[in-house]
Amino acid sequence: MDAVFKALADASRRELLDRLRAENGQTLGELCERLAKTGIGMSRQAVSKHLAILEEANLVATVKRGREKLHYLNPVPIHEIAERWIGKFERGRLQALVDMKKALEQSDE
Amino acid sequence: MIDMARFKPKTVYVIYIAATPEKIWAALTTPEFTTAYFLGAAIEIEPKEGGAFVMRKPDGTIDVSGEVVEWSPPRRLAVTWGVRWLPQMRDVPDCLVSYDIEQAGDSVRLTMTEAHQWDVPDALLSGGRAGWPAILSSLKSLLETGKPLAIKMQPPREMLDALAALKR
Known part of the structure; x- marks a missing residue:
């Protein structure tokens, strides 16, 4: 669990997880290209290093397909953290709060 | 083929x-285990390639059905996976679910892969993305502590909306 929190304690790595959530199964090249397109400067080497840390923490799973290595967001460790601190009776109420926050913030836009 | x-x-x-890999294999392939962690569903599986595969709900209806694509105990199991209990899913192409079991130091790494043969929209994947982490965590808890986790699941709204849109 230490590895998970350490991996998450970095904005660049959270950005990479967001990118995989938006589009799962990207190669290193695709991730770099799309980061650059949206004005986020991260060298290929840095992205590769961050991905290795995320994979080590089991937050990213990889699949080899032909010559490509595809990266997938693996939310299982985060689910386990939620299981540990969020009880099953709290879940419904928390979801209601999150839904309300989303609805209110969207109506502001 | x-x-x-x-x-x-x-x-x-x-x-x-x-x-152990053997214990995880048993958990994936025997109804005594699956009913405990897979939303109450009982597996029926012919132990060979090309064999029939069914997940049956507690009320006896079919939840998921498909065919065994790979049966290599205790390393790899792959089945085609068609969700049958949701009538809206009837025309959606079956996907391929595979489990890979590998020793990793003192513990065992279980990888579940859901692969699709068409350009499936993200909203349709949301059902699996909501369900699998809970099912896998429950399987882990069952094998490590003897107790599965309580899971209460409904298909996500966005998935039902996407299925309705597909029909049009």
Whole structure:
């Protein structure tokens, strides 16, 4: 669990997880290209290093397909953290709060 | 013969479990285990390639059905996976679900891969993405502590909306 929190304690790595959530199964090249397109400067080497840390923490799973290595967001460790601190009776109420926050913030836009 | 190359992985989940590969294999393939952690569903599976595969709900209706694509105990199990209990899913092409079991130090890494043979919209994947982490965590808890986790699941709204849109 230490590895998970350490991996998450970095904005660049959270950005990479967001990118995989938006589009799962990207190669290193695709991730770099799309980061650059949206004005986020991260060298290929840095992205590769961050991905290795995320994979080590089991937050990213990889699949080899032909010559490509595809990266997938693996939310299982985060689910386990939620299981540990969020009880099953709290879940419904928390979801209601999150839904309300989303609805209110969207109506502001 | 099913052409595996047609299927592209869309969701890949990895969980580490303190158990033997044999025990995890048994948990994936026997109804005594699946009813405890897989939303009450009982597996029926012919132990060979080309064999029939069914997940049956507690009320006896079919939840999921398909065909065994790979049966290599205790390392790899792959089945085609068609969700039958939701009438809206009837025309959606079956996907391929595979489990890979590998020793990783003191524990065992279980990888679940959901691969699709068409350009499936993200909203349709949301059902699996909501369900699998809970099911895998429950399987881990069952094998490590003897107790599964309580799961209460409904298909996500966005998935039902996407299915309705597909019909049009």
